[in-house]
Amino acid sequence: MLRAIAAWVRRGADKTPSLRRPELSDKPPTVSLLSMLQGSRRLLLLSAIGGLIGGGGVAGLITLITKSLDQDPDRAARLALPYVGLCIVVLAAGMFSELLVVRLAQSNLLVLRLWLTRHILSAPFQQLQTVGPHRLMATLTDDIGSIAQLIETLPPLLIEASTLFGALLYMGWLSPSLFVVFLAFLLGGGLGVSLLQNRSFRWHQRARQRIDALFGHFRTVTEGCKELKMNARRRRAFMSDLSATANTIRRQLCNGRTFTVISDYWGKLAFFLLIGLIVFALPRLEDISRETVTSFTFIVLFAMRPISVLLNTLPGIGRGVVAWRNIKSLGVAVAKEPHLEEGDESPPVAERPSVLELLQVRRQHRAEGGDSGFLFGPVNLRIDPGELIFVTGGNGSGKTTLALLLLGLYPPDDGEVRLDGEIVTDFNRDRHRQHFAAVFADAYIFDAFPGGSDAGFSKRADDLLERLQLANKVRIKDGHFSTVELSKGQRKRLALLAAYLEDRPFYLFDEWAAEQDPTFRDIFYKELLPQLKARGKTIIVITHDDRYFHLADRLLRLNMGQIEES
């Protein structure tokens, strides 16, 4: 039986849209939090059924207790067996529900984390640049945390709602007139609470807008700590900025929390008034027996827990909604590159190098504040298989822009990028990228290689470590570097090693040699590049090392976004 239930739940989870591969479409997909949680419907339903049984059981227990209070001990003892039976039902149903809730919350959190990371990875590179790392970090930590809380509160909310429903049924059956009074208080109290919670929600929303700035400051602390340590004046100015932002957030969250506490106590006030009314006033106005009043008071006391859980979860829901809106406002949730769909395998790459062309390519970098920005192009360029091309030019002349256009990280605003005559479009851009091994100026070093445990990989990797003079520093075992804690120049050599191991037809190095000592710089230009060229690779090197320009097949000089060839 349990196995059958588990299989039924699993079948439901398999239908989760976020884990399925969506259809290719030109339209951006619409995202809603509820659609994300669709796969959990069966689990949610089971958990609600458990909650309903538990809630009904508790209502039954209250009935038994109130009944037994009015009877003589002998007759009351007869109710002991049903009492024990109901206790078992309540405990078993409650535990079942809670265990389901744990699974539900954790699996939804997993879905959400994977979903967001996939969307970030499949958003256009320029969009990620625009959003900025601190906003992405704020979303991946703060927003995901708030949504996780929201997801965790949803199932208990359902359980408590089921319990409250059971209690309401019992109240209605016990005394319709008292039930109407109770409902009036519930609605009146609920209205006040929702108004107050709304104020709290708005304060939290304001605080969340400042959290991005706070993460920006945290980034400065981690990445600029040397500079901050070296300059006391700058440090003071930075601390004053940070404390202003943190103080604003503190004030906004305090205000939000204040409204939450007021709404909590408003709810409690409504409850005390209601009990007072039931016990002291209503029996005088209407003919209600003491027994009914006692039972009703019992059930109202019992209903307090689900009501207070429902009210207390409202702020969490508000924060979750703010976080969800925030994720959507980044744009990464919908702006996907259509060729980069979830679950995509790396597309196969042509073994031989291909002809790479730029035809009338233009790319405009817009500047903030109405400035005209930077125009790259229009540029025509043909790169033939096996060529060794050096790209040089002053700072800001457009070398990196050219590199990112060639790699397919930037789409051109106008013109075409072609590989072997085939135009690179949104639909084949990811495949285009797989032809390149690139070492960027700010290269990130991964400590593991996909497929690194293949036979022959270790041998090639060890040989390369020797050639890059890293063998005494780093070892590679099971596709992992033993360490990446190295000097800047050594880290760049590791990045080079990783690129070599990728064995792609095109290689791109962005100012790779800048951090190398003269000896190794010589090795790079005079040994490593010629060896790559001898393997038939096409190589593009962004460099300022004019001592080595004569080694290139072609030298491209960039000037204000235009290419001059010499």
Ligand SMILES: Nc1ncnc2c1ncn2[C@@H]1O[C@H](COP(=O)(O)OP(=O)(O)OP(=O)(O)O)[C@@H](O)[C@H]1O
């Ligand atoms: N993401 C961007 N948004 C707006 N402007 C940009 C962006 N990236 C580059 N630019 C602008 O485009 C111009 C060219 O930048 P690019 O990085 O291509 O130059 P570069 O030749 O590589 O410079 P460097 O030698 O300093 O690395 C610069 O003026 C720069 O300010």
